[in-house]
Amino acid sequence: MSAAAPLSVPTTTSTAAPATPTPTPAKPPGAVAIHVEGVSKTFGTGEAKTMAVREVTFDVHFREMLYIVGPSGSGKTTLLSMISGILRPDTGKVNVEGTDLWAMKENALADFRLAKVGFVFQDFHLFPNLTTVENVAIPLVLKRHKWADAIVEATKVLEVVGLSARAQLRPTRLSGGEQQRVAIARALVSTPDLMILDEPTASLDGDTGKKIVEFVKTQVVGDHRAVVVVTHDDRIYDFADRILHMEDGRMRAGKGVADA
Ligand code: ADP
Ligand code: MG
Numbered sequence: 001m002s003a004a005a006p007l008s009v010p011t012t013t014s015t016a017a018p019a020t021p022t023p024t025p026a027k028p029p030g031a032v033a034i035h036v037e038g039v040s041k042t043f044g045t046g047e048a049k050t051m052a053v054r055e056v057t058f059d060v061h062f063r064e065m066l067y068i069v070g071p072s073g074s075g076k077t078t079l080l081s082m083i084s085g086i087l088r089p090d091t092g093k094v095n096v097e098g099t100d101l102w103a104m105k106e107n108a109l110a111d112f113r114l115a116k117v118g119f120v121f122q123d124f125h126l127f128p129n130l131t132t133v134e135n136v137a138i139p140l141v142l143k144r145h146k147w148a149d150a151i152v153e154a155t156k157v158l159e160v161v162g163l164s165a166r167a168q169l170r171p172t173r174l175s176g177g178e179q180q181r182v183a184i185a186r187a188l189v190s191t192p193d194l195m196i197l198d199e200p201t202a203s204l205d206g207d208t209g210k211k212i213v214e215f216v217k218t219q220v221v222g223d224h225r226a227v228v229v230v231t232h233d234d235r236i237y238d239f240a241d242r243i244l245h246m247e248d249g250r251m252r253a254g255k256g257v258a259d260a
Helices: 074-083 106-118 131-142 147-160 176-188 206-220 236-241
Strands: 032-043 050-061 063-068 091-096 117-120 194-198 226-230 240-248 250-253
Touching: 032 074, 032 226, 050 074, 050 091, 063 074, 063 236, 074 106, 074 194, 106 117, 106 131, 106 147, 117 176, 117 226, 131 147, 131 176, 147 176, 176 194, 176 206, 194 206, 206 226, 206 236
Parallel strands: 063 226, 063 240, 117 194, 194 226
Antiparallel strands: 032 050, 032 091, 240 250
16 A cells, blocks of 8 residues: 555545644652553353453553563463553553553553554564554554644654664565564654563564664653563563563562552
């Protein structure tokens, strides 16, 4: 798909939001971005029943890069999905910046997610038929920005992640590290307060993985954002401000944990 033939989303609308969002003011140090209280999720029934997440409680603070680490199958992705408004918990509450996430109506929740949360999926989820810059523009198009304005904003964010030269290529032409940066750029384009990354280095070599996480730490966290990273890649643990551990669906306190 080219810029001349965008998605079947309206490209002009009288209610179009301005392409440049108002800069988010700095958050006070230690302010709570996400409060998670007794959240649980079970999949399946009978023999196939899996308690993926069990009564998990923790806070995420602004200005921090919080890691959630644990072995494969310990419930990390399920937990991320519940705190970012993708998967409804069976029990418990998720409060994002004072809003009870799962008390919202579906439409309001979708808008909230689009405005507040940048989610970087483990396997990138890039659209193979769109160019790099079009992939990055998608969240703004969904927010009904004009296509041309969305491309202008996406171009700026690609510059931030160092991929200007790749803007017109399709993701399949990019390296794993470059695709990961496109996914991060796409999450950043709507200037979300919360950035959530699921195993961001899983398919990258050690050096590339470190560079990606260092970029997130130095360029993304800032004074107005909270970043949650799920990983079991111990090569990147040094970048964490705080680490929480998951095991068998439960969260337990670990290295550097003050309030878990
Ligand atoms: P992690 O991300 O730590 O590897 P997950 O949250 O993906 O763990 O999975 C936790 C447990 O829940 C695993 O046993 C997994 O098989 C199970 N699970 C996750 N998603 C589903 C699903 N949609 N249906 C059934 N079981 C699931
Ligand atoms: Mg996972």
